[in-house]
Amino acid sequence: MANVVVSGINTISVNQIFIVVIAIIALIAIIIIVMQWRRVRESQNTVRIMETEIELKKISMVEKDLESKRLMENPIQLPKEQQENLSGIRKSTSDIMGDVGYLHSEINERLARLEAQTEQRKLEQMLKEIEVKEKQLLKKGKL
DSSP, rough: OOEEETTTTTEEEHHHHHHHHHHHHHHHHHHHHHHHHHHHHHHHHHHHHHHHHHHHHHHHHHHHHHHHHHHHSOOOOOOOHHHHHHHHHHHHHHHHHHHHHHHHHHHHHHHHHHHHHHHHHHHHHHHHHHHHHHHHHHHHOOO
């Protein structure tokens, strides 16, 4: 066994230094493991909380759906004028929704056309550049 002499300190063997280094490494490893374990537990708790929130939202949605069905089953009789007014509003809403659907479709089609035109122009430009480079290479090859 080799002994290391440090001034003012008793002699320390290599084995003792090795044991201290191993102990420090083990301590660091234990700290890292505990921290990772804690993170895993926190993430599991977060997942449980989110699952609980989702369940509560589902229950709330079901309650609202049941309430709306109950209201639909027991319609309140409205005067003819109010029923006609509601009917007019429903028709107007339906017409507007049809217009909105049409506008969405038109926008999507125009965007698709614009993207296709842009892609075509890019490809035509690339083709022109390739043709120019081919001509340059052919000229260099002939010289």
